[in-house]
Amino acid sequence: TLLDEPRTFHLGMFEIGKPLGKGKFGRVYLVKERTSGFICALKVLYKSELQQGSGVEKQVRREIEIQSNLRHPNILRLFGHFHDPKRIFLILEFAGQGELYKLLRKESRFPEWKAAQYVAQMASALQYLHRKHIIHRDIKPENILVGVHDEIKLSDFGWSVHTPNRRRATLCGTLDYLPPEMIKSGSRDNTYDEKVDLWSLGVLTYEFLVGEAPFEDTPVMTHRRIARADMTIPPFVSAEARDLIKKLLVLDPDKRLALEAIQEHPWILKHCVKGE
Numbered sequence: 598t599l600l601d602e603p604r605t606f607h608l609g610m611f612e613i614g615k616p617l618g619k620g621k622f623g624r625v626y627l628v629k630e631r632t633s634g635f636i637c638a639l640k641v642l643y644k645s646e647l648q649q650g651s652g653v654e655k656q657v658r659r660e661i662e663i664q665s666n667l668r669h670p671n672i673l674r675l676f677g678h679f680h681d682p683k684r685i686f687l688i689l690e691f692a693g694q695g696e697l698y699k700l701l702r703k704e705s706r707f708p709e710w711k712a713a714q715y716v717a718q719m720a721s722a723l724q725y726l727h728r729k730h731i732i733h734r735d736i737k738p739e740n741i742l743v744g745v746h747d748e749i750k751l752s753d754f755g756w757s758v759h760t761p762n763r764r765r766a767t768l769c770g771t772l773d774y775l776p777p778e779m780i781k782s783g784s785r786d787n788t789y790d791e792k793v794d795l796w797s798l799g800v801l802t803y804e805f806l807v808g809e810a811p812f813e814d815t816p817v818m819t820h821r822r823i824a825r826a827d828m829t830i831p832p833f834v835s836a837e838a839r840d841l842i843k844k845l846l847v848l849d850p851d852k853r854l855a856l857e858a859i860q861e862h863p864w865i866l867k868h869c870v871k872g873e
């Protein structure tokens with residue numbers, strides 16, 4: 598489409614539609630590119646809201662460069678960006694079925710075939726990111742969108758550049774998805790690697806099948822249960838699914854099932870046609 602060739606964009610190119618996510622994503626609008634009729638999402642960031650100076654603008658530019666070069670069916674596209682004196686505009690892919698966590702709340706929990714398809718797509722997106730040495734760090738239903746053909750669209754929310762405010766957000770946000778190596782106070786910033794995404798994928802798999810996170814509790818108890826990988830998997834979860842969850846929610850990051858092995862796991866193979 599028109600948006601694929603690197604071009605300069607400006608606000609006049611777009612017919613602005615309804616707000617998306619009502620402030621959840623900041624100011625994001627459904628828009629139509631006038632000439633091509635292409636539907637996408639326009640995210641408006643106010644420069645005043647981004648910490649000024651100290652190279653944050655450079656950091657932002659770097660993040661946008663990284664994201665603009667990502668091409669994967671299960672990663673939300675960043676088609677381009679432009680800015681005016683006060684604002685930065687991001688031209689983003691529009692995910693037709695919206696936020697995954699809303700679909701999950703509506704269905705309360707997903708049937709195993711659907712959960713397995715979503716997990717396989719997540720593993721594929723993570724393989725792509727990890728090959729580029731990008732750790733997502735923040736995998737949870739709130740950060741996942743769904744396309745019109747039920748395809749997973751992993752989105753931003755703090756990739757690559759580890760902005761300090763992101764860490765604060767993590768502290769006040771839910772702990773549910775954080776792996777043990779990130780909640781231990783000493784080693785918060787230095788000793789974790791891409792295997793943190795494997796733990797979070799295990800939490801996500803559990804939540805898809807059970808309808809709530811495995812360590813959901815009071816903050817103090819969640820902290821303690823994560824540190825011990827203390828969870829119970831209800832009897833209605835199939836043996837294969839249980840096996841995969843237990844191979845991802847492992848305290849030692851090096852013992853977690855690798856992404857390639859997830860794609861070959863019996864539970865995934867049973868529900869996903871190869872190379873779908």
Ligand SMILES: COc1ccc(C(=O)Nc2ccccc2)cc1NC(=O)CCSCc1cnc2[nH]ccc2c1
Binds near residue numbers: 640647673
């Ligand atoms: C690739 O994705 C992104 C890339 C970058 C950024 C970003 O903000 N980067 C940033 C932050 C600070 C300073 C500089 C740069 C955000 C996203 N992604 C989202 O914000 C979530 C979907 S918003 C669009 C969208 C689509 N499809 C929908 N369907 C229903 C709602 C909806 C909402």
